[in-house]
Amino acid sequence: MNTIGKTINKTRKIKGFSQEKLAELSSVNLRTIQRIESNENVPRGKTLSLICNVLEIDIETLMKIKIPEKPMTEKIVNWFFLVILNFLLMTIFGFLLLDSNANWNSRLGGFLLSFFIPMTIVYFTRKMSGFERMFKFGFGFMIYIILSIFMIGIQNAIILLIPFLLIALAILYYGNRILNIND
Template sequence: MTESLFLEGIKSIEQMNIIAKKISETRKIKGLTQEELAEQSKINLRTIQRIENSESEPRGKTLHLLCNVLEIDIKELIAGDNSLRENNIGTKIVNGLFLLALNLVLMGIIGFLTLDSSANANSVLGGFLLSFFIPFFIVTLNKKMNGMERMLKFGFGYIAYFVLVMIIHGFPTGFVTGLFPCLLISLSVLYFGADLIKNSE
């Protein structure tokens, strides 16, 4: 019940922002001030300001009056809201698939350089270097993301790999091959990397 109310709240905020943006943009295209729009639509100026600032969503008569003055089709406004929401869902799916693929690739690289039966000292050294530089590169591209979010998005593959190797091979094998130290380095850089960059600047 609480979750559905929360989701409804998010949808309402998204819809309010879309309507506010459309009304504001159309008003400016038509060369109207907020005062002129209020006068022509017979709506209080403060109401117009609240709508354009996404503080309230116009409904019923208010929405009809605004759409009439701005010559906006209400059906198009609602359809635009739905298509934008569908695009947001599509973008989230694509981003999720990309993160999954990226995590699998990172797991494969570190695993190949350390856990593989033909791994030698040079490949393990390469694994250690990559376990630092790849996450550091990710951090430089995502400085504004907090450490926990970055670690969960780009490091969940490392965490899953750690658990999987623990179950199949045990801790000693994961540690001796260098896999676990590499995973720990990668996760640490993802979490604390932004602090390293700030200190170096």
């Protein structure tokens, strides 16, 4: 299927422009041109207008090109993986913090994991927004907070589990700011 990036790439090559020359003529950053042509970004507004003017492409024709969607099976596999990952994270925290043999060492381990597991997730999902990341990878934590209040009581949940889960959720949401990622 043809995409906007492929069309821009093909037209640029037909016109004999390098990416650098197109960037210079259109007053668009070279890295932006590279991202558009590799389909990492979809150009909109002014960027698309500047590139189309230089390449003499009709913007309406270019906008009619559909962006391919992921197949349904891939979406199902992704969501299945996310459910399993959330369940695994809930199990790890429950084992470390709620086990009857849990001592201060396991609680310290729970605290460290409530920081380092979300930071690892943030590092590998830098392009995701904080809300999307928190929804995908922290949904199990949100469910766990609600379940723990009903299963072990609000007092035990606040003492044993909720602070660690809130730390993890906060890091998932604000992780880009912690790592100073400006994407």
